[in-house]
Amino acid sequence: MPIIKQLEIKKHQRVLITSDIHGNLERFKQMLHRVQFNTNDVLIINGDLTEKGAASLETVRYTYELSKTHEIHIVQGNCETLQYLDNPEHFEMLRNYINNRPQSLIHEMLVAIGVTITPDMNMHEARTLLKSHYPEYIDFLGALPNIIETDVFTLVHAGLEQKSLADQDVDLIQTMPYFGLVDAQFEKPVIVGHYPVCLYHNQTIDHKPILDVIKNIYSIDGGNVIKDDGQLNVLIYEQGHFTVDYVDGFDYYSILNHQDGNKGTHISWMDREVEILDKKPEFIRVKQRSTGNEAWIHESFVDEVKSEVIDDVTDTVLQVSKYDLFHPLLKTSTGYYGKHNGEVGWYFDALGGFCETH
Numbered sequence: 001m002p003i004i005k006q007l008e009i010k011k012h013q014r015v016l017i018t019s020d021i022h023g024n025l026e027r028f029k030q031m032l033h034r035v036q037f038n039t040n041d042v043l044i045i046n047g048d049l050t051e052k053g054a055a056s057l058e059t060v061r062y063t064y065e066l067s068k069t070h071e072i073h074i075v076q077g078n079c080e081t082l083q084y085l086d087n088p089e090h091f092e093m094l095r096n097y098i099n100n101r102p103q104s105l106i107h108e109m110l111v112a113i114g115v116t117i118t119p120d121m122n123m124h125e126a127r128t129l130l131k132s133h134y135p136e137y138i139d140f141l142g143a144l145p146n147i148i149e150t151d152v153f154t155l156v157h158a159g160l161e162q163k164s165l166a167d168q169d170v171d172l173i174q175t176m177p178y179f180g181l182v183d184a185q186f187e188k189p190v191i192v193g194h195y196p197v198c199l200y201h202n203q204t205i206d207h208k209p210i211l212d213v214i215k216n217i218y219s220i221d222g223g224n225v226i227k228d229d230g231q232l233n234v235l236i237y238e239q240g241h242f243t244v245d246y247v248d249g250f251d252y253y254s255i256l257n258h259q260d261g262n263k264g265t266h267i268s269w270m271d272r273e274v275e276i277l278d279k280k281p282e283f284i285r286v287k288q289r290s291t292g293n294e295a296w297i298h299e300s301f302v303d304e305v306k307s308e309v310i311d312d313v314t315d316t317v318l319q320v321s322k323y324d325l326f327h328p329l330l331k332t333s334t335g336y337y338g339k340h341n342g343e344v345g346w347y348f349d350a351l352g353g354f355c356e357t358h
Contacts, residue, residue, distance in 0.1 A: 002168050005145035007073060009042070009152055015237040017155065019046035019193025022079065022225040023053030023103065025062055027232045030247045035234055039070055044148065046193045046220070047077020047157030047174070049141070050105040053225045057108040064140050076144035077157040077194065078174040081106050083142070085130065091123035109134055146170055152237065153218075158194035160186075179217065186216040189242075191235065196223035198230070199270065202291075203263040204316040207231045208342035209244045222246055222342070228311060229329060229344050246342060247358060252325035254352030255340075261319025264345070265295040272308040282332050298330060298337060316345035325355055 009015055016035055021028050037043060049063060050056035066072060076083060081097070081104065084090035098107040099119055107117060110126060113133050131138055147165055148155040154165070159179030161168055179192055180200055189211075197219050198205045207222040207230055223230025231248035267274065267288050274286035277294065284302050286309070287294045295315040303310050318340050320326065326347055330337040335348035 001166060002146035002170050002173065003076070003143070004147045004149060004165050005073070007042075007148050007150045009150050009237070012239070013042055014040065015042045015044065017044045017046060017191055017220065017235040017237065018232060019075075019077075019157070020048040020221045020224055020226070021045065021050075021053070021059060021232065022048055023050045023056035023059050023105070024225050024232065025053075025055040025059040027224060027247055027249055028059060029062070030249060031232050031234055031245075034247055035236065035245060037070070041070070043070060043072045044155060045072070045074045046155050046191060047075045048079040048193060049074060049077070051079035051081065051101070052103055054103060056103065056105040057112060060105065060137050060141065064137060067140070073148060074141070074144050075148055075155050075157055076146050076174065080141055080144060082138060083144070085127050085138070085142070088124070091127075095119070095121060095123050106130070109137075146173060153189040153191055154186075155191045157192065159192055160190055180210060180212060180215075180219045182215075182217075184215060189216045189218050191218045191220065193219075193221040195219065196221050196226055196230065198223055198227060198266075198312065199268060201266050202293075203266055203314070205229065205266055205312055205314045205344035206342055207233070207248075207344075208246070209233050209235060211242065211244075218242070220244075222248075224248075229339055231342060248327075248339070249357065250327040250339065251357050252327050252355050254355050255320045255322060255324040255326050255347065255349075256352050257349040258322050259318065259320050259347060259349060261345075262317040264315035264317065265293040266312065266314045266316070267293070267295065267297070267309050268312050269309060272310075274302070274307055274309060276302075276304060276307060282334075298332060300330070312344075314345055316343070318343060318345040318347055320347060325358070326351065327358070 159176035209220040211218045220233045222233035224232040231246040233246045236243045273289040278285035283296045285296050297313045301313040326340045328336040328338040
């Protein structure tokens with residue numbers, strides 16, 4: 001049975017909702033600074049505070065200390081690995097995990113206290129050491145709610161089934177893929193992370209939150225850490241309205257000329273097998289095997305030996321206006337492949353000077 005936390009949102013309180021920080025402390029701090037997080041606000045982290053990024057332990061330490069002076073709530077995600085410490089049935093999985101994932105919370109915790117990570121390490125002893133050295137963090141992250149419910153919205157890491165909250169399957173609501181595509185409508189917004197929103201787009205790569213007001217499903221995972229061009233999104237609820245913002249740490253420059261856009265094809269790394277059709281300097285024309293979609297993409301995105309793309313890629317031409325902001329990810333002889341307002345694609349004209357780090 002899931003742990004459900006009831007949370008009251010006060011009338012004039014601002015609620016900041018983010019997810020999938022994945023141990024990216026620098027981006028987390030940047031986001032809090034951008035939205036001017038203060039002691040009057042409520043911060044909700046909708047799962048996956050740690051794992052995959054470079055600073056899981058420091059992210060936990062920072063969040064724990066911040067929670068002493070600010071109101072912070074965290075939903076259990078599939079990457080909150082401390083949830084598995086109390087069940088010896090998970091020890092073999094944890095042992096393999098921390099041996100193969102040095103950028104993980106338990107690995108970082110053990111190394112910080114001088115423990116050598118080995119394939120045959122004793123996880124019972126490791127658990128004892130963790131609980132003796134990090135009791136405050138174990139308590140902080142060891143019994144998180146699976147669901148936070150308010151009068152206005154419901155928060156769960158990955159998704160919900162069409163049944164009461166009390167009857168939800170704990171593993172499923174932490175790992176459900178493609179929740180945004182379910183054929184369902186909810187009475188109030190269900191806010192989820194877990195699944196990068198860019199994977200819902202077939203024509204372009206777009207990391208902005210998807211707020212489906214018909215289904216009442218709000219998907220906010222911007223691919224932070226997981227995607228090289230991803231971002232940490234934040235959903236802001238204030239006085240009955242939602243707005244969105246994000247940080248990605250990229251330097252943005254001024255667009256000098258208007259460009260009409262054109263949606264193309266998004267080939268995801270998760271569906272990466274392609275057929276090589278043609279070549280020209282710097283570019284390769286490929287056909288995605290599963291869909292038959294064709295696109296000219298930069299050669300740096302193609303592993304010709306394996307006949308697959310090595311990262312998400314698109315041939316979308318961005319719709320931009322003069323003085324818009326653009327981050328160049330790649331400069332080619334024909335133009336720039338980069339990011340504008342959360343979306344990735346091509347800009348074929350000149351760039352002006354530096355404007356800001358977003």
